Amino acid sequence: MSAALAPIPLETETITRERDALQRTWASEPGLLGWLREVNHVSIGKRYVITAFVFLLLGGLEAGVMRLQLSRPENRILNPDSYNQFFTVHGSTMMFLFAVPVMLGMGIWLVPMMIGTRNVSFPRLNAFGYYTYLFGGIVLYGAFLFNTGPDAGWFAYPPLSTAFTPGKRTDFWAQMITFTEIAALAASITLIATIFKQRAPGMTLNRIPLFVWSILVISFMVLFAMPTVAVASIFLALDRLISTHFFNAAEGGDPLLWQHMFWFFGHPEVYIIFIPGLGFVSHIVATFTRRPVFGYPMMVLSLVATAFMGFALWVHHMFATPLPQLGQSFFTAASTVIAIPTGVQIFCWIATIAAGRPRYATPFLFVLGFFIVFTIGGLTGVMVASVPFDLQVHDTYFVVAHFHYVLIGGALFPLLGAIYYWFPKFSGRLMSETLGKWHFWLLLIGVNVTFFPMHLLGYMGMPRRVYTYLPETGWGPLNSLASAGAGIIVVAMLIFAWNVFSSWRNGDVAGPNPWGADTLEWATESPPAPYNFAHIPVVQSPAPLWEASGTMPVVTGMRTDVREVLISSVMDAHPCGKHEHPGPSIWPFLTSVCVALYFVPVIFTPWGAVLGTVAVLAGAAGWGLPHATSSKPLPAPGSMYKDEPLTPEAAR
Amino acid sequence: MTPVMDTELVPPPQRLVSAFDASGIEEKYFGTDSVSWWGTVGFMVIEGFTLILCMGAYFYLRKNELGWPPERTPLPDLVVPTISLATLLLKLVPISMAARKARRWDGDGVRRWLAITLAWNLVNLGMRIAEFGALRVRWDTNAYGSIVWATLFDHAYLILFDLFETAGIALVFFRHQETHRDFGAVDDDAMYTWFLVLAFIPVYVMLYWFPRWT
Numbered sequence A: 001m002s003a004a005l006a007p008i009p010l011e012t013e014t015i016t017r018e019r020d021a022l023q024r025t026w027a028s029e030p031g032l033l034g035w036l037r038e039v040n041h042v043s044i045g046k047r048y049v050i051t052a053f054v055f056l057l058l059g060g061l062e063a064g065v066m067r068l069q070l071s072r073p074e075n076r077i078l079n080p081d082s083y084n085q086f087f088t089v090h091g092s093t094m095m096f097l098f099a100v101p102v103m104l105g106m107g108i109w110l111v112p113m114m115i116g117t118r119n120v121s122f123p124r125l126n127a128f129g130y131y132t133y134l135f136g137g138i139v140l141y142g143a144f145l146f147n148t149g150p151d152a153g154w155f156a157y158p159p160l161s162t163a164f165t166p167g168k169r170t171d172f173w174a175q176m177i178t179f180t181e182i183a184a185l186a187a188s189i190t191l192i193a194t195i196f197k198q199r200a201p202g203m204t205l206n207r208i209p210l211f212v213w214s215i216l217v218i219s220f221m222v223l224f225a226m227p228t229v230a231v232a233s234i235f236l237a238l239d240r241l242i243s244t245h246f247f248n249a250a251e252g253g254d255p256l257l258w259q260h261m262f263w264f265f266g267h268p269e270v271y272i273i274f275i276p277g278l279g280f281v282s283h284i285v286a287t288f289t290r291r292p293v294f295g296y297p298m299m300v301l302s303l304v305a306t307a308f309m310g311f312a313l314w315v316h317h318m319f320a321t322p323l324p325q326l327g328q329s330f331f332t333a334a335s336t337v338i339a340i341p342t343g344v345q346i347f348c349w350i351a352t353i354a355a356g357r358p359r360y361a362t363p364f365l366f367v368l369g370f371f372i373v374f375t376i377g378g379l380t381g382v383m384v385a386s387v388p389f390d391l392q393v394h395d396t397y398f399v400v401a402h403f404h405y406v407l408i409g410g411a412l413f414p415l416l417g418a419i420y421y422w423f424p425k426f427s428g429r430l431m432s433e434t435l436g437k438w439h440f441w442l443l444l445i446g447v448n449v450t451f452f453p454m455h456l457l458g459y460m461g462m463p464r465r466v467y468t469y470l471p472e473t474g475w476g477p478l479n480s481l482a483s484a485g486a487g488i489i490v491v492a493m494l495i496f497a498w499n500v501f502s503s504w505r506n507g508d509v510a511g512p513n514p515w516g517a518d519t520l521e522w523a524t525e526s527p528p529a530p531y532n533f534a535h536i537p538v539v540q541s542p543a544p545l546w547e548a549s550g551t552m553p554v555v556t557g558m559r560t561d562v563r564e565v566l567i568s569s570v571m572d573a574h575p576c577g578k579h580e581h582p583g584p585s586i587w588p589f590l591t592s593v594c595v596a597l598y599f600v601p602v603i604f605t606p607w608g609a610v611l612g613t614v615a616v617l618a619g620a621a622g623w624g625l626p627h628a629t630s631s632k633p634l635p636a637p638g639s640m641y642k643d644e645p646l647t648p649e650a651a652r
Numbered sequence B: 001m002t003p004v005m006d007t008e009l010v011p012p013p014q015r016l017v018s019a020f021d022a023s024g025i026e027e028k029y030f031g032t033d034s035v036s037w038w039g040t041v042g043f044m045v046i047e048g049f050t051l052i053l054c055m056g057a058y059f060y061l062r063k064n065e066l067g068w069p070p071e072r073t074p075l076p077d078l079v080v081p082t083i084s085l086a087t088l089l090l091k092l093v094p095i096s097m098a099a100r101k102a103r104r105w106d107g108d109g110v111r112r113w114l115a116i117t118l119a120w121n122l123v124n125l126g127m128r129i130a131e132f133g134a135l136r137v138r139w140d141t142n143a144y145g146s147i148v149w150a151t152l153f154d155h156a157y158l159i160l161f162d163l164f165e166t167a168g169i170a171l172v173f174f175r176h177q178e179t180h181r182d183f184g185a186v187d188d189d190a191m192y193t194w195f196l197v198l199a200f201i202p203v204y205v206m207l208y209w210f211p212r213w214t
Helices: A012-026 A031-037 A041-070 A080-115 A123-145 A169-197 A210-241 A255-289 A296-310 A314-318 A325-337 A339-355 A362-384 A387-393 A397-427 A433-459 A476-506 A587-599 A607-624 B035-062 B079-103 B107-134 B143-175 B180-213
Strands: A003-009 A551-556 A564-568 A575-580 B015-021
Touching: A041 A080, A041 A123, A041 A476, A080 A123, A080 A169, A080 A210, A080 A255, A080 A397, A123 A169, A123 A587, A169 A210, A169 A587, A169 B035, A210 A255, A210 A296, A210 B035, A210 B143, A255 A296, A255 A314, A255 A339, A255 A362, A255 A397, A255 B035, A296 A339, A314 A325, A325 A339, A325 A362, A339 A362, A362 A387, A362 A397, A362 A433, A397 A433, A397 A476, A433 A476, A587 A607, A607 B143, B035 B143, B035 B180, B079 B107, B079 B180, B107 B143, B107 B180, B143 B180
Parallel strands: A551 B015
Antiparallel strands: A003 B015, A564 A575
8 A cells, every 4th residue: 555655765766667658658759640630738737728829819809800890980890790700709709719718728638637636537628628719719700701700799699699580690600609618618627627636635624825726716617507498508509590489588588587597608608717816916926925825715705706696696687677676786795795705815915925926027017907997897887786776878888888897807817927928838939028127017008098987988878789870979089099009009919929938939948937926836837747747746845846845745656658647636735646648649639520520410400410410429439448569558567557357366 | 218127136946855755655546536526516506507607507497487387388207207217216326336346446347337327327217308298298398398497408418428438438438448547537537427416316306296286
């Protein structure tokens, strides 16, 4: 049986030999086929993040074109039809193809390193999730390129999205939703199992890094939020394809059912997006003040409380519908109360900063930007939580300003700070601080110049989703200012793109831990080896790298000839088993293709469901059944490992 | 490039010391120490919640009608669905026996009970197909028809995928040399079957009894 030992120094020769063996076992395969068969979390996580940033670029370009259109009255750059497609695809891209995937992607990339393991629990499911997400994005943009982009808004309210939008535009939107929700669900199950069962020995619940907590919390939120929108979008597609009546009031259906289902997903979605941002902030604050974050238990409880409350607010998106007054009061109260756990976290960070000696490096500047922008968005959130005020500004530019402050402040600023912070781990090189500071200041100015005037435009009565306006409305100057701000954001993001590109090629070599941070990912090489840790660390404190005194306690006795990981108990992270991970496989990719063979044909014919079911079952069969050509190395002679043919003798 | 590394803060290289010997720890194939158990539970949560959503939509749509089912829509049949539920409940016997044999590493026992489970799955699927006729309404007749079809279809997919999963495991046991992990898969399959059978009880009550009470 296993045993805790008095620390025994490892010989350099042993370490080198084991590293070589691990490299052979965990290495990625070369070529396109190797790329498609890849199951390593670092590669899949990077793909998620890079793909999401490509979609951010596309969504940003759409926003830029819309700002050009609105920069002066009676502009004719976009016609009404194109404008409808642009704002729908912009919103759908940012919510479904950028914000959620990038946060889950960061989780997939970082969590195994932070908790001291070698890969996520279900590597193939994880890869399948990525391809499914990618196909969802390709479906949406494929349709958009052929003038079939969805045009009923990112929340696609019926009856606009049913009776008043013939053609296939909304159907493409509905299927894109299903693709991306399946991907998010796959990622969430993978991350929950990884965090519960693969933490390094000693990483008890109160030693889990705050970013990992944030990913655990949103993974649970995804389990309940995403099925809701998936079911709703399937109902919508069925109403359009086979004449069901879920949302058709004439036959006993109810358009408000859609709103309830959509916002039961849609409001938690906001928290799914920005709770990981709070995790980023905690790590950056700790590292750049050189202090553990003040009030760790309160920080964790606040994240959990936010998740629970996040599911009790959805109706505040529906204050303009005929709701019972008691319901309005409840959801107003709930919408106000949720400011408390967020406030607790902000005060904990302020206490940490006040007690430390902050280093104003670029990641930390983005945290300060987060405080400013997110707090403004939070305050206007408390304003729109009030029913009378909400009715006045409903569907005006005030709401547009509010949610852009929340999402840019709560998610984009921490994410960009996180990119600067973890870029050394991503690439092995540091990003330029000079360019980073230019990026930060221009973005902070640009965001405020763009979105602050929208509050005033909302007060002046400018509705959202209008493709143009008359000069007599007086909205021209503030719109011009907002569009100029968008130009500043474009410049800021170009600087960021150049910084990433040039630093990846020529940045200063970072080394394993350039910031002197405290969490386990900084104990790996930069970029990490495919197995992350040659020896699984043993954790003895919440800040293992700060409290280690020249030695790092590790686990020995793990096999190096198969992809073996250590399994630990949920609460105390006590080692209780091992698990051999599967190697590279083409089946996650092929099964994802099969899923596409389901969802794309059903846009056009209900028989697509029959074809799709057969295809998905075929994909699952290929994935699940044993393969004669399995590349799994044979177990070593005398091994304790049990995944080998079971003889009657062994069974006895 | 402006240097940002504060060299005083960068910790010195650390010496690795062995603090825990894991060579004696073995893989676990059953229960919460097996990661596949967590995957199965995750899918059960998702699929269970989709059923709850369908049921929520059913009751939400109920409020739009004076009667339930709405006027000129007949009550659903009770005989076929009740037989369908009974066959589902009976499936728990062979799959539970298969799981019991799996926990004892009894390959022959698993094969025997899996074969019975698989045959019984086909009965379940046949009964489910008959059950759609017992609804006595088309999906495009009205919102009631839409939601009862959707709910039943949602659960039918669970039966279909369970059949497929059981068939896959059975194929391994009959045509390949099973591994320890395959015994764990039988146990997980049994857990999933219990879920899909128990989940159908409230659906059955809602679809076939609730309209009779209102």
